[in-house]
Amino acid sequence: MEQILRTVGEKTLNEAVHNGVEAEAFLMHTKELSIEIVDGRVETLKQAEETGLGIRVIKDGRTGFAFTSDLSDKAVKNAVQDAISISVFTTQDEYQILPEKAVYPDLQVFDQDTAAMSLEEKIEIARSVERCAKSVDMRISIIERSGYDDLEYCNLIMNSKGLYAYETGNFSGIYIFLVAEDDNDAQNGFSTMSVRKVKDLSAALVGKEAAVNAIRALNARPIRSGRMPVILDPYVATRFSGIIASMVNAEAVQKGKSMFAGKIGEQVASPLCTIIDDATLEEGIASGLFDSEGVPAQKKIVIENGILNTYLHNTYTAQKDRVVSTGNAQRGSFRGLPSVGSTNFIIAPGRENKDSLIDGIDRGFYVTEVMGMHTANPISGDFSVGAAGIMIENGVLTYPVRGVTMAGNMAEFLQNIDAAASNFRFYGGKGSPSIRIKELSIAGE
Amino acid sequence: MLDQCLLAEVVQFTYSKGIDFVEIYVEEKQASNIFCEDDQIEKVYSGRERGAGIRVVKDYNTAYVYTNDLSRNGLIKAAAIARDAIHGEPSIAPQPINLIKKEAAFHINYQRLPEQVAFEEKIQYVLRANQAARKVSRLIRQVTVAAADIHKKIQIANSIGEYIEDDRSRVRLLVNTVSESKGIIQTGYESAGGVCGWELLGEVSFDDMAVKAAELSVRMLSAKPAPAGRMPVVMSSEAGGTMVHEACGHGLEADLIQKGLSVYRNKLGVQVAAPCVSVIDDATIANKYGSFSFDDEGTPGQRTVLIEDGILKNYLYDRLTAKKDGRVSTGNGRRESYQHKPVVRMSNTLISPGKENPEEIIAATSQGLLVKKMGGGQVNTTNGDFVFDVQEGYVIQDGKIKHPVRGATLSGNGPLALANIDKVGNDLGFSIGICGKDGQGVPVADAQPTIRIKELTVGGTMLANGT
Numbered sequence: 001m002e003q004i005l006r007t008v009g010e011k012t013l014n015e016a017v018h019n020g021v022e023a024e025a026f027l028m029h030t031k032e033l034s035i036e037i038v039d040g041r042v043e044t045l046k047q048a049e050e051t052g053l054g055i056r057v058i059k060d061g062r063t064g065f066a067f068t069s070d071l072s073d074k075a076v077k078n079a080v081q082d083a084i085s086i087s088v089f090t091t092q093d094e095y096q097i098l099p100e101k102a103v104y105p106d107l108q109v110f111d112q113d114t115a116a117m118s119l120e121e122k123i124e125i126a127r128s129v130e131r132c133a134k135s136v137d138m139r140i141s142i143i144e145r146s147g148y149d150d151l152e153y154c155n156l157i158m159n160s161k162g163l164y165a166y167e168t169g170n171f172s173g174i175y176i177f178l179v180a181e182d183d184n185d186a187q188n189g190f191s192t193m194s195v196r197k198v199k200d201l202s203a204a205l206v207g208k209e210a211a212v213n214a215i216r217a218l219n220a221r222p223i224r225s226g227r228m229p230v231i232l233d234p235y236v237a238t239r240f241s242g243i244i245a246s247m248v249n250a251e252a253v254q255k256g257k258s259m260f261a262g263k264i265g266e267q268v269a270s271p272l273c274t275i276i277d278d279a280t281l282e283e284g285i286a287s288g289l290f291d292s293e294g295v296p297a298q299k300k301i302v303i304e305n306g307i308l309n310t311y312l313h314n315t316y317t318a319q320k321d322r323v324v325s326t327g328n329a330q331r332g333s334f335r336g337l338p339s340v341g342s343t344n345f346i347i348a349p350g351r352e353n354k355d356s357l358i359d360g361i362d363r364g365f366y367v368t369e370v371m372g373m374h375t376a377n378p379i380s381g382d383f384s385v386g387a388a389g390i391m392i393e394n395g396v397l398t399y400p401v402r403g404v405t406m407a408g409n410m411a412e413f414l415q416n417i418d419a420a421a422s423n424f425r426f427y428g429g430k431g432s433p434s435i436r437i438k439e440l441s442i443a444g445e
Numbered sequence: 446m447l448d449q450c451l452l453a454e455v456v457q458f459t460y461s462k463g464i465d466f467v468e469i470y471v472e473e474k475q476a477s478n479i480f481c482e483d484d485q486i487e488k489v490y491s492g493r494e495r496g497a498g499i500r501v502v503k504d505y506n507t508a509y510v511y512t513n514d515l516s517r518n519g520l521i522k523a524a525a526i527a528r529d530a531i532h533g534e535p536s537i538a539p540q541p542i543n544l545i546k547k548e549a550a551f552h553i554n555y556q557r558l559p560e561q562v563a564f565e566e567k568i569q570y571v572l573r574a575n576q577a578a579r580k581v582s583r584l585i586r587q588v589t590v591a592a593a594d595i596h597k598k599i600q601i602a603n604s605i606g607e608y609i610e611d612d613r614s615r616v617r618l619l620v621n622t623v624s625e626s627k628g629i630i631q632t633g634y635e636s637a638g639g640v641c642g643w644e645l646l647g648e649v650s651f652d653d654m655a656v657k658a659a660e661l662s663v664r665m666l667s668a669k670p671a672p673a674g675r676m677p678v679v680m681s682s683e684a685g686g687t688m689v690h691e692a693c694g695h696g697l698e699a700d701l702i703q704k705g706l707s708v709y710r711n712k713l714g715v716q717v718a719a720p721c722v723s724v725i726d727d728a729t730i731a732n733k734y735g736s737f738s739f740d741d742e743g744t745p746g747q748r749t750v751l752i753e754d755g756i757l758k759n760y761l762y763d764r765l766t767a768k769k770d771g772r773v774s775t776g777n778g779r780r781e782s783y784q785h786k787p788v789v790r791m792s793n794t795l796i797s798p799g800k801e802n803p804e805e806i807i808a809a810t811s812q813g814l815l816v817k818k819m820g821g822g823q824v825n826t827t828n829g830d831f832v833f834d835v836q837e838g839y840v841i842q843d844g845k846i847k848h849p850v851r852g853a854t855l856s857g858n859g860p861l862a863l864a865n866i867d868k869v870g871n872d873l874g875f876s877i878g879i880c881g882k883d884g885q886g887v888p889v890a891d892a893q894p895t896i897r898i899k900e901l902t903v904g905g906t907m908l909a910n911g912t
Contacts, residue, residue, distance in 0.1 A: 038704075041506060043505070043506055044506070044507045045506075045507070045509070045530045045531070046508075046509045046510070046511075046786070047508075047526055047530065048510065048511045048512065048784065049512055049514075050496075050512070050784075051513065052494070063488070064489065064490075065488065065490035066490060067493075067494070068492065069493070069496065069513040070493065075493070079493070082491055085564075086490065086491060089565065089568050090485075090486050090487065090489050091485035091486050091487065093485070119530075142704060144704055144706055179705070179706065179827050186828055187828065188825055188827050188828075222902075225673060225674065255482060256586050256587050256623065256625075257587065257623065335492055335494075337488055337490065371823040371825070371830075371832040371856075372821060372823045372832040372833070372854065374821050375821045375822075375834035377630075377632065379630045379632065380629070380631065380632075382851070382852045384834070384853065384854040385854070386823065386856050386904075402830065403830065403856060403858075403902065404904075405673075405832065405854050405856050405902070406904075407673075407854070407904055441673075443673040443674065443902065
């Protein structure tokens with residue numbers, strides 16, 4: 001595959017250089033498999049193969065971009081011409097540059113076992129998630145969806161400054177959405193796991209987690225409004241870390257869209273809070289040898305004991321801030337320009353046992369689900385989200401709660417983290433332990 | 446566009462013994478995007494993409510294979526993978542497939558297709574909107590303006606012998622503003638779009654949208670924290686129909702019903718909303734963002750009455766779910782692109798207007814919250830619980846609109862909220878969006894008149910006891 005992509009890349013750059021512009025060819029070939037199981041049957045099986053080219057040209061500081069899924073000589077030539085003619089309309093910007101060539105870390109992101117495993121074995125993994133969930137409790141009444149996915153990719157980036165980067169990788173995942181029902185109530189449960197090595201998938205863990213989530217929520221009710229200590233379970237904490245990731249994004253900072261603007265070196269969070277963005281973690285699914293413009297993968301301590309150390313940069317934002325790219329250029333596919341995004345984004349675990357987090361809480365809320373997290377505002381930091389979980393009374397978990405909203409501000413949230421447990425877990429590219437917030441406002445009845 | 450004979454050949458090749466249904470969906474699209482921020486045209490791009498998806502169904506199990514290799518070999522290879530995945534036996538004296546072209550019951554007219562309007566012109570509109578927003582106030586810190594268009598040519602051929610060609614164009618305009626004063630930051634947002642060409646600008650003014658978004662972000666700077674607790678909520682028609690789409694519409698999609706994942710299961714003929722409430726899904730309204738003459742499996746777009754005077758009348762179906770229930774598709778099988786199999790989706794969903802004057806609805810409310818603009822939301826279809834963000838809200842006191850509030854969310858339960866609607870206005874307002882389900886996004890429009898819900902939980906940072 002490398003040879004095929006390389007040939008197209010060379011053709012692209014030749015055409016661009018011939019026209020007197022700087023250029024980057026981003027080529028991606030993906031192979032996708034997804035298996036969805038209902039009642040032990042394969043309800044949907046999807047397989048796909050796709051190749052595409054994204055061309056970025058820079059002419060006099062003006063950027064143009066075009067993409068094509070047709071890699072014939074003619075289509076490539078047209079796309080280069082499109083990109084060049086579009087560049088005329090964009091604003092001249094001295095910070096628009098392409099990265100220099102680089103040396104890449106030695107990182108294994110391709111799992112032979114995933115590639116070698118038969119379709120039947122993969123179907124069996126998907127089936128076992130469903131089986132494991134059902135075996136937990138009689139009240140698991142409906143399996144909405146459960147399944148197995150994997151993705152294999154070959155990614156090639158080359159630019160007119162001589163940069164050449166190629167990698168091939170894969171990852172796999174399982175998930176389940178289910179419903180638990182008793183005489184009075186029905187509640188959803190969900191769990192997922194994505195891994196670099198297929199042998200690390202645990203159908204038992206995912207099935208059980210989803211079932212327990214649904215069952216413990218049965219017959220939940222709202223609680224009286226008030227301010228109280230709140231414990232977020234790892235999944236919920238990763239939902240909040242998504243907001244934090246968007247606040248340390250240099251693109252957002254430079255455009256005045258983050259409350260972290262101008263806060264480097266300041267105490268933005270409690271000393272118990274350390275957040276890391278690590279693209280070099282072999283087991284992380286967001287790892288890679290290089291980012292979406294070919295800058296080598298790196299590990300950054302973004303917030304260290306509460307102090308904001310760095311933002312996440314791509315080549316453009318780094319140039320603008322006169323720093324070095326942190327290797328956080330990101331693109332979803334060949335169809336777009338690189339923006340800035342987190343890789344494996346981690347809230348560092350603490351030493352406490354997760355069960356000891358509730359010790360000494362007279363009246364508190366253990367949160368297992370949040371709804372509407374995307375409505376949190378990364379600029380003002382305000383959030384107000386729907387929440388469900390379990391009431392804490394006199395240091396023990398009591399009855400399930402739903403239909404409440406949890407509101408506050410991210411600045412206050414971060415400063416008020418007063419404990420992090422040791423139960424670290426990844427959900428996709430985001431990982432966290434259970435964390436405790438000293439106080440948040442809960443609106444219920 | 447591919448040759449009709451080639452499509453027939455691929456369907457024929459795939460349609461073997463034991464298989465119930467075969468379909469090939471071919472898409473050729475051209476998209477462009479313009480993005481302005483920081484007072485400059487930051488990103489402009491254009492792209493072309495071609496691809497095909499082959500769907501094979503046997504006993505309600507689906508294999509879906511897509512590729513962007515549209516050569517005969519590429520398609521046959523993809524077809525073979527799909528057929529084998531579902532354990533179809535290689536063809537044994539199959540019936541020949543005779544494709545017959547289906548004509549649309551109604552056509553969507555396009556005046557100025559995306560490729561007929563020069564980049565320069567589109568960029569001028571974007572820059573002008575940017576200027577209009579920035580002129581509103583010196584408190585405006587950031588303005589983002591985006592325009593996107595897409596033009597798709599589609600072909601669908603299936604084992605029933607149906608053949609469809611469709612030509613679709615959409616334009617979408619967005620304005621986002623950020624205002625700041627004394628350390629407080631607020632945002633404003635406006636969007637418009639339609640299944641149309643750039644003639645959209647004759648109908649909506651990009652500049653007015655920009656001014657509106659900017660004014661909203663400035664106004665919200667003086668907003669007070671939202672009250673929290675249970676209270677009556679008046680939703681203005683301007684808020685659009687996000688609530689009905691999320692809290693009711695999804696629960697009426699037949700796939701969720703059949704899996705037992707909807708509160709509306711087994712409720713046909715039952716009173717599920719207040720008698721003043723009727724809910725309709727209508728793909729045939731001219732040029733709305735969720736309109737289409739054919740859905741993405743070749744069924745004509747339709748108007749479907751879902752709830753009539755509070756009584757549940759119908760669910761939304763695609764081919765597969767309709768067959769399961771012994772019904773016919775309501776033309777709601779939609780997909781994001783050739784990379785996705787069709788699933789049951791809404792088109793333009795609305796609560797029908799009633800008889801009351803919107804101003805009188807507010808005047809009749811002694812205390813509560815007026816919602817003028819909704820933000821994002823999320824809904825749990827199994828139990829009907831929902832949460833929405835309020836972008837623009839005001840306190841109502843003694844029948845009068847008082848100060849704006851920020852940080853409010855509405856949480857409640859879909860069926861309960863619909864049962865609690867006690868006033869329905871005679872106006873109708875639309876909002877547009879990309880609706881996500883099963884990992885695919887499709888364009889939709891939602892609409893509602895001004896309505897009052899007797900009681901909803903408003904989540905805010907200010908609790909009722911003043912803490």
